[in-house]
Amino acid sequence: MNPHTRPETTARRNASQSSPYHHGDLRRALVEAALALVTEEQDWGFSLREVARRAGVSHNAPYRHFPEKRDLLAALAVAGYEALRVKLVAAAETAEGPEDELVAIGVAYVQFGAENPARYRLIFGPDLLTGGLGMPASVAEAAQAAKAVLVDVIARGVQTERFAVSQDTQAERDRVVLTAWALVHGLTMLLIDGLAGPALPPAVSETVTRSLLDGIRKRP
Amino acid sequence: MNPHTRPETTARRNASQSSPYHHGDLRRALVEAALALVTEEQDWGFSLREVARRAGVSHNAPYRHFPEKRDLLAALAVAGYEALRVKLVAAAETAEGPEDELVAIGVAYVQFGAENPARYRLIFGPDLLTGGLGMPASVAEAAQAAKAVLVDVIARGVQTERFAVSQDTQAERDRVVLTAWALVHGLTMLLIDGLAGPALPPAVSETVTRSLLDGIRKRP
DNA sequence: CACCTAATGTGGACGACGTCAACATGAATC
DNA sequence: GATTCATGTTGACGTCGTCCACATTAGGTG
Incomplete structure (x- = not known):
């Protein structure tokens, strides 16, 4: 099965607003936030930090899923x-x-x-x-x-x-x-x-x- | 006549190596340096500061000729x-x-x-x-x-x-x-x-x- | 020629960025 | 229940684009 999909465990971020330490489905959330940014600003000059902010995580969390910004762009x-x-x-x-x-x-x-x-x-x-x-x-x-x-x-x-x-x-x-x-x-x-x-x-x-x-x- | 060309006054930077306060033909020099960077790196993610460095001027000099980086790209x-x-x-x-x-x-x-x-x-x-x-x-x-x-x-x-x-x-x-x-x-x-x-x-x-x-x- | 002004270049500052390193948390495994 | 390791956080560094105040000088005016 695709490692991106996580069918059972619904993302921890949705139910309780007290954000838990682990996001649960951060990779997907990052890609979605990035796509939204690209669509809104019609430009992929967005910052990784802004993507992290939108996903509600620290500016460094994305690095656990994408070694560089380029890799997030590739996922997009x-x-x-x-x-x-x-x-x-x-x-x-x-x-x-x-x-x-x-x-x-x-x-x-x-x-x-x-x-x-x-x-x-x-x-x-x-x-x-x-x-x-x-x-x-x-x-x-x-x-x-x-x-x-x-x-x-x-x-x-x-x-x-x-x-x-x-x-x-x-x-x-x-x-x-x-x-x-x-x-x-x-x-x-x-x-x-x-x-x-x-x-x-x-x-x-x-x-x-x-x-x-x-x-x-x-x-x- | 094209304002970029300056036929008589040869750029002050060429003859004497003690760089004078005024460059003489900075706009053209910046465009050339930027084109060289684009060609070398095959990418226009270069920094304005690097262009300025190559032209031998301070990091702020380009702003007298291009209000933003975008304008230098447009000139290119x-x-x-x-x-x-x-x-x-x-x-x-x-x-x-x-x-x-x-x-x-x-x-x-x-x-x-x-x-x-x-x-x-x-x-x-x-x-x-x-x-x-x-x-x-x-x-x-x-x-x-x-x-x-x-x-x-x-x-x-x-x-x-x-x-x-x-x-x-x-x-x-x-x-x-x-x-x-x-x-x-x-x-x-x-x-x-x-x-x-x-x-x-x-x-x-x-x-x-x-x-x-x-x-x-x-x-x- | 002396003066003035506007154009041009300098230096320093600020906030934001990408990325690194050290540390914290907790889910999964034994 | 203890341990491990993936995942997330905090803090730091160097660089960037851009703003501001200031320095220098070219070119027109007297």
Whole structure:
């Protein structure tokens, strides 16, 4: 079982307001407080001490769960990628057939970024990068899981011959996935930065995703 | 003339090593030192004090030129966008005709990001955002100037009927520009984050940019 | 040239931060 | 019931961004 979940023992902090020495579920409380801070301030420049304050513990308690601030950010990122994955899966289920699923995923992806820009930035954020070695393994894993939703729908599109690739090789499928991901990722970023002009996210994301579709759809 | 350039009076710091009370060209020196720090550490978490140290002035001197650290970052971003614009223009000049120019711009764009990831991130960075109002005017302006290179080549492609748009309206041209920008921007970010797989930047950027071209090229 | 003023740089201070080390508490195990 | 070890607390250190008062000097004015 996941060490984070603690089903029986409800956190000691809830019932009695006389805060006990041990919190009971501090790790989760810290991640939640940090996410709230990121969402409120739209920035991950928050201090570890502020997170501790919100969780009602001393400024040093977080160090028992996260060796550095970076590790708390990484935990946030993992949760963020997981939320993204869930949203993409849900979006794909509302549509039928690879083409519509791809559009639905694209729109949902952009919406995910637009509804909490700071969290979206965080999961791709440079503060996670561990000294030239890329993101921590846990984060990379969560990112791959989210990417897998996209990989899936494209694989199905290619397999059912709705999407055109010059040859059905791994490299060709990878190219299409990378193109699609780059497009929605870039669009999300530009929207967040206010560089995508005055158009509204839902409209522009559908239009742009459809133009991706036009590029890869098999022509009669 | 640009107020930053000071042609006659060479900076007082260069000739005599007994540092004079006034630096002479501190603003430029600070921006250069900051860019060096960003490049070296691949992170813009540097301290203003470190920048001041490198420029050989007291920790408070920068405040005469930048009210806050954010303003120094903004100056860096302006310089970054300008460097990007120059690189894109140069790339466009190596090619002939809208199609090849577009590919050349795309490849150069991705290369710009890959050769200094931290600088690239910085210019789109959240630390610039001035309280929900987007980036400072100077940065937005520099960003538009860089974008203009892309706008130009696409406008020429549409005008000479090499690129296909359903109707030649402003909105349609904007859509194509946004799609193109989103694609190269997203690809650059994914590459920087190590999320684009094992393929090398030059190869993948050419492939992906060409697939963009396939999407918008007029078909016989 | 002498003077003045405004621009520019210095030094010190303050509160907040990340992190370390030493100590306190109490839940789980024997 | 005693012990152990994970978890939380207190205090300290060096650094940071920023504010304030003061020092220096460049450039315009007489």
